[in-house]
Amino acid sequence: MSTSDRPLIQLTNVHKTFNTAAGQYNALKGINLTFSQGEFTSIMGKSGSGKSTLLNMVTGIDHPTSGVVRIGDEELHRMNESQMAVWRGRNLGIVFQFFQLLPTLTILENTLLPMDYGNIYPPAEREPRALELLRMLDLSDMADKLPAALSGGQQQIAAIARSLANDPPILVADEPTGNLDSRTAERVLDIFNQLALQGKTILIVTHDSSLARRSTRRVLICDGELVNEHIAHALPSLSHVQLLKLTKLMTPRRYETGVTVARQGALDAGLFVLTGGRVDILRQGEAKSLSLITTLLPGQYFSNLELLETELCDLTFRVTSDGPVDILCLPLAQFDQWLVENPSAENALRRSAAERSGFYCPQPRARPQEPRVAPFLATSYQDPLQQEG
Numbered sequence: 374m375s376t377s378d379r380p381l382i383q384l385t386n387v388h389k390t391f392n393t394a395a396g397q398y399n400a401l402k403g404i405n406l407t408f409s410q411g412e413f414t415s416i417m418g419k420s421g422s423g424k425s426t427l428l429n430m431v432t433g434i435d436h437p438t439s440g441v442v443r444i445g446d447e448e449l450h451r452m453n454e455s456q457m458a459v460w461r462g463r464n465l466g467i468v469f470q471f472f473q474l475l476p477t478l479t480i481l482e483n484t485l486l487p488m489d490y491g492n493i494y495p496p497a498e499r500e501p502r503a504l505e506l507l508r509m510l511d512l513s514d515m516a517d518k519l520p521a522a523l524s525g526g527q528q529q530i531a532a533i534a535r536s537l538a539n540d541p542p543i544l545v546a547d548e549p550t551g552n553l554d555s556r557t558a559e560r561v562l563d564i565f566n567q568l569a570l571q572g573k574t575i576l577i578v579t580h581d582s583s584l585a586r587r588s589t590r591r592v593l594i595c596d597g598e599l600v601n602e603h604i605a606h607a608l609p610s611l612s613h614v615q616l617l618k619l620t621k622l623m624t625p626r627r628y629e630t631g632v633t634v635a636r637q638g639a640l641d642a643g644l645f646v647l648t649g650g651r652v653d654i655l656r657q658g659e660a661k662s663l664s665l666i667t668t669l670l671p672g673q674y675f676s677n678l679e680l681l682e683t684e685l686c687d688l689t690f691r692v693t694s695d696g697p698v699d700i701l702c703l704p705l706a707q708f709d710q711w712l713v714e715n716p717s718a719e720n721a722l723r724r725s726a727a728e729r730s731g732f733y734c735p736q737p738r739a740r741p742q743e744p745r746v747a748p749f750l751a752t753s754y755q756d757p758l759q760q761e762g
């Protein structure tokens with residue numbers, strides 16, 4: 374694997390077209406995506422959106438119709454099948470939804486199998502290493518049992534042990550918790566978290582937004598295209614299709630230190646999503662003094678709907694003193710048009726604008742009893758996948 378500071382995994386303009394009875398089907402439509410070493414990413418999206426196809430591009434189980442997948446120093450399409458098998462055995466641990474342990478081998482033998490294929494560790498080291506992996510995953514007691522004697526959760530954890538047999542730098546798992554109860558699923562996520570902390574790069578597909586929250590990064594795919602991660606994070610109440618549309622409509626702008634991005638009655642975009650840097654929200658107080666309400670961070674948004682809601686309290690959105698900000702913007706006219714075309718999104722954004730207005734411009738006499746939490750600073754990420762089902 375490369376030791377340079379390039380991303381470990383890089384997909385460049387990856388397309389995948391399947392020939393089906395009904396004609397050609399574009400399952401991936403120009404994916405550009407990178408993963409750094411040690412990143413723990415959840416890939417989310419509705420059923421049929423292209424998640425497994427995307428993972429199969431990374432594992433080399435399937436090939437792009439066009440585009441390039443590079444992992445470390447290798448461009449996967451340059452390898453033939455046998456080179457690929459060797460490379461995969463050394464570099465990838467793969468975990469599937471259905472645990473795929475060999476039923477006639479014990480848990481220990483299942484864990485040894487990739488070591489025997491991979492031939493990386495000397496034979497004498499293999500069994501101690503397999504036992505150590507099982508110990509690490511609390512499966513020592515099960516080493517001599519056949520898979521059928523284990524619960525589903527234990528089998529999945531054994532499958533993780535097996536995927537780690539050759540100490541691969543990358544772990545890829547397609548819905549690894551799909552058949553597990555929620556406690557075991559949490560345990561599996563704990564294990565992935567630990568492995569990421571040890572420097573492994575982990576990609577999992579999951580339908581479960583509460584599990585996805587445990588990863589360090591979430592990638593949302595919709596109809597074979599990626600949703601901008603900051604937009605998905607900022608606007609979790611929108612549908613995947615609406616988020617994808619915004620991804621295509623919004624354009625990046627950079628604002629320098631101290632610049633006013635927008636203020637009441639003077640803004641040239643309708644929707645702003647921060648992708649880098651910080652923006653202060655200030656309120657005009659008495660004697661023209663500005664008081665700080667809060668600071669917006671990447672993955673947060675504001676819109677002119679909030680400025681309409683808070684007309685009387687004169688808000689200013691200004692780049693903080695610690696550097697320029699990058700913002701995805703949707704011009705006012707386009708934002709208005711988009712709202713007309715997406716009434717459900719308009720309702721959601723208006724509701725949240727009304728909620729935020731109470732935070733921006735608290736009414737002294739109607740102050741609520743409990744401490745107020747900024748509606749856009751909620752610590753738990755509410756995932757758009759909650760729409761799944």
Ligand code: ADP
Binds near residue numbers: 391392398419423427
């Ligand atoms: P997900 O994992 O998100 O549920 P997939 O990546 O499995 O979705 O599939 C994405 C789309 O591509 C689906 O519409 C699926 O029917 C289609 N697809 C996947 N594999 C094939 C294949 N081998 N042949 C034809 N169509 C396929």
Ligand code: MG
Binds near residue numbers: 424425426547
């Ligand atoms: Mg799938």
